Amino acid sequence: MTPDDPEETQPLLRPPDHSVPRSRRGFLAAFAASLGPLSFGFALGYSSPAIPSLRRAVTPAPRLDDEAASWFGAVVTLGAAAGGVLGGWLLDRAGRKLSLLLCTVPFVLGFAVITGAQNVLMLLGGRLLTGLACGVASLVAPVYISEIAYPAVRGLLGSCVQLMVVIGILLAYLAGWVLEWRWLAVLGCVPPFLMLLLMCCMPETPRFLLTQHKRQEAMAALQFLWGSEQGWEEPPVGAEHQGFQLALLRHPGIYKPLLIGVSLMAFQQLSGVNAVMFYAETIFEEAKFKDSSLASITVGVIQVLFTAVAALIMDRAGRRLLLTLSGVIMVFSASAFGTYFKLTQNRPGNSSHVDLLAPVSAQPVDASVGLAWLAVGSMCLFIAGGPPALWSLLARLCLLYLQCPFHFVLCP
Numbered sequence: 264m265t266p267d268d269p270e271e272t273q274p275l276l277r278p279p280d281h282s283v284p285r286s287r288r289g290f291l292a293a294f295a296a297s298l299g300p301l302s303f304g305f306a307l308g309y310s311s312p313a314i315p316s317l318r319r320a321v322t323p324a325p326r327l328d329d330e331a332a333s334w335f336g337a338v339v340t341l342g343a344a345a346g347g348v349l350g351g352w353l354l355d356r357a358g359r360k361l362s363l364l365l366c367t368v369p370f371v372l373g374f375a376v377i378t379g380a381q382n383v384l385m386l387l388g389g390r391l392l393t394g395l396a397c398g399v400a401s402l403v404a405p406v407y408i409s410e411i412a413y414p415a416v417r418g419l420l421g422s423c424v425q426l427m428v429v430i431g432i433l434l435a436y437l438a439g440w441v442l443e444w445r446w447l448a449v450l451g452c453v454p455p456f457l458m459l460l461l462m463c464c465m466p467e468t469p470r471f472l473l474t475q476h477k478r479q480e481a482m483a484a485l486q487f488l489w490g491s492e493q494g495w496e497e498p499p500v501g502a503e504h505q506g507f508q509l510a511l512l513r514h515p516g517i518y519k520p521l522l523i524g525v526s527l528m529a530f531q532q533l534s535g536v537n538a539v540m541f542y543a544e545t546i547f548e549e550a551k552f553k554d555s556s557l558a559s560i561t562v563g564v565i566q567v568l569f570t571a572v573a574a575l576i577m578d579r580a581g582r583r584l585l586l587t588l589s590g591v592i593m594v595f596s597a598s599a600f601g602t603y604f605k606l607t608q609n610r611p612g613n614s615s616h617v618d619l620l621a622p623v624s625a626q627p628v629d630a631s632v633g634l635a636w637l638a639v640g641s642m643c644l645f646i647a648g649g650p651p652a653l654w655s656l657l658a659r660l661c662l663l664y665l666q667c668p669f670h671f672v673l674c675p
Contacts, residue, residue: 289412290420294461295458296408297404299404302458305454307432307541308434308436310541311544314544314545316439316443320444331386335387336538338390338391339541342391342396343401346394346400346401347402362403366400367455369396370454372392373391373394377390377445377448408423413489422574429566431454436544439556468484469484534593543642544556544559547642561643568647593644596642596643
């Protein structure tokens with residue numbers, strides 16, 4: 264074998280095709296961006312422990328009545344709708360990195376307004392600002408991660424977006440168990456502030472830099488993120504100039520993904536899963552649980568576990584099967600929970616006054632005691648059946664044609 268032999272001159276430790284990147288900075292960049300979905304989840308889950316705390320508040324602190332509590336949980340969705348539109352506009356104009364940096368401002372500002380709130384309007388204004396940030400982060404973070412991720416780990420990192428959302432929700436539930444609403448809002452400032460610090464050290468995505476005709480910066484970003492240019496697929500020339508026109512809606516490749524994505528998202532929202540997340544502790548209080556906070560945390564833990572499981576089996580089981588299975592489970596569990604409320608309403612000795620941490624032998628002997636576990640079990644099943652596969656499917660549908668002005672509707 265001569266020195267000129269190709270096999271002889273190749274380094275022995277050269278990574279094969281489709282291997283993991285040689286630099287771990289790509290994972291750090293993905294983690295920094297995923298703090299946006301984590302903040303998103305915390306903002307969604309914040310209202311669950313905060314509403315009971317605000318209902319117990321005494322003057323001069325603001326106090327929520329039933330109507331104000333409903334608005335406090337729901338107004339975040341109005342902000343998120345506006346944030347989705349704003350995020351779609353920022354994505355291709357300000358860039359992925361700058362969009363993530365900008366969304367930290369309403370996150371921190373919103374929680375700061377809630378922390379210093381002196382009346383209900385300030386509370387609602389703070390929630391509206393955090394909702395605006397949620398809309399931007401939920402759109403931009405998946406795009407940033409998908410464009411900086413090495414091909415071999417792109418699916419794994421993409422699945423982490425929804426996982427970070429539910430971890431943020433669980434974090435809000437856990438912190439709300441020990442913190443009052445003001446200190447819980449202070450804690451809500453931490454993830455976006457940490458994202459701001461980390462993202463300042465991360466590069467813009469190579470794909471966006473190429474669309475701005477900054478090839479040298481794109482290659483430098485690629486070298487920083489991956490450690491090499493191996494596995495990089497440069498977008499076709501002129502792809503960045505493809506604009507959206509209404510005439511394109513005549514093509515099945517455009518209107519079919521749009522209809523599927525909008526329909527799936529509409530059905531998912533109408534299932535009531537967000538209402539459960541926003542008002543979990545209130546729901547369990549209405550169900551007369553002795554420790555509604557613990558019941559909410561149980562639901563949050565189940566959501567994290569099943570989201571992680573779905574992310575692991577999604578590529579093997581398929582999105583369609585998981586979505587069908589989740590729909591069946593959610594119908595069954597929601598029916599069971601409705602049956603629980605029907606059976607326990609107007610019952611003077613409601614069996615749901617059960618301490619979930621107490622040993623079974625310590626509970627009163629009553630044939631209806633099991634109804635408390637019916638409530639917890641049905642809610643856990645409902646959350647477990649929440650379609651994690653939907654977010655992955657929608658992310659892929661919206662990326663089919665990113666220039667479409669409706670892509671903010673399709674993205675999670």
